[in-house]
Amino acid sequence: MMVLSAIWDRLDRDLVIQEAMYGCIMALTLMLTAYIGIIQYSDRMHLIYAILGMDVIWAIIDMYIFYRGDLMSRRRSIQLYWDIQNCSDREAKKKALDPEFYGTVFQVISSEDQDKMKDVFLDAKFAGNENFQKTNRHYLFNAATTFVFAAVPAIPPVLCLQFIDKFSVAILNASVISCVLIFFVGYFMAPGDSLKSRLATGLTTAGISLFFTVICAYFGG
Structure with missing residues (x-):
């Protein structure tokens, strides 16, 4: 239980919802296009292989893209650190850090406190390889999360x-089961812990997934 709890705490909620929606939409789109005759399969096994192939291959692609993206982001951060160190103008250094606050927890604090955080960064020492090893493990965990939650939605359609x-x-049945599963993914990964937030996230996630499935199928997958 402690291991499961540790894994749960490390999950990136936005990433889980995003990948689960990808997998659900792709699998159900293939089923729906086959059902209405847009795409023809010689037998069910070919459709099953198509669903598994689509979800698993895209899970692998996303896993690689996210991992490479994390590594590139880290390299950019390292380069930014050294570029700032080589700059003599402290105000210019702070200005270079402004974009780094966008989309992070620091955007919710005042500009004065953000300025203090910039001072901390400018006076900090370079971490070195020890921190890189920790972030590597984090990147690999996110990559594995990406694969699992993008590939698993193929299971209900295949079983049905x-x-x-x-x-x-x-x-x-596949549509109902997939929508129920995607609802619970949204429910448990909601940004807030209140029942209202969880229900809203779950219903929105399931509804959007089903909507895009129909749209994708209508336009040929």
């Missing part, structure tokens, strides 16, 4: 196709 004979019933 495998065990339900009537195709229309299979796609209905």
Whole structure:
């Protein structure tokens, strides 16, 4: 339980919701396009392979992209640090740090306190390889999270196709199960802990996923 709790605490909630939506939309889109005849498959197994292939391959692609993106972001941060160190104008250094506050927790504090944080950064020592090893583990964890939550949504459609004979019933069950699962992903990964926030995030996540599935299927996947 302690291991599961530690994993849960490290999950990037936005990343989980994003990847689960990707996987759900891709899998259900393939089923829906096959059902309405936009794309023809010779048998169910070919459709199953297409669903698994689509979700797993895209999970691998996203995993690589996010990992490489994290590494590139870190290299940019290192380069920024040394560029600032080589600059003699302290105000220019602070101005160069302004964009680094966008989209972070520091954007919610006052500009005066942000200025204090800039002073702390400018007077800080370079961390070195020890911190890099920690961030590498964090990047790898995020990459693995990306793969799992993008690939797992393929399971309900595949199981429904495998065990339900009537195709229309299979796609209905797959859609319902996928929407329920994506609702709970949104519910548990909501930015707030209140019931209202969780329900709103869950319903929005499921609704948007189903909406884009229909749109994608209508335009041919």
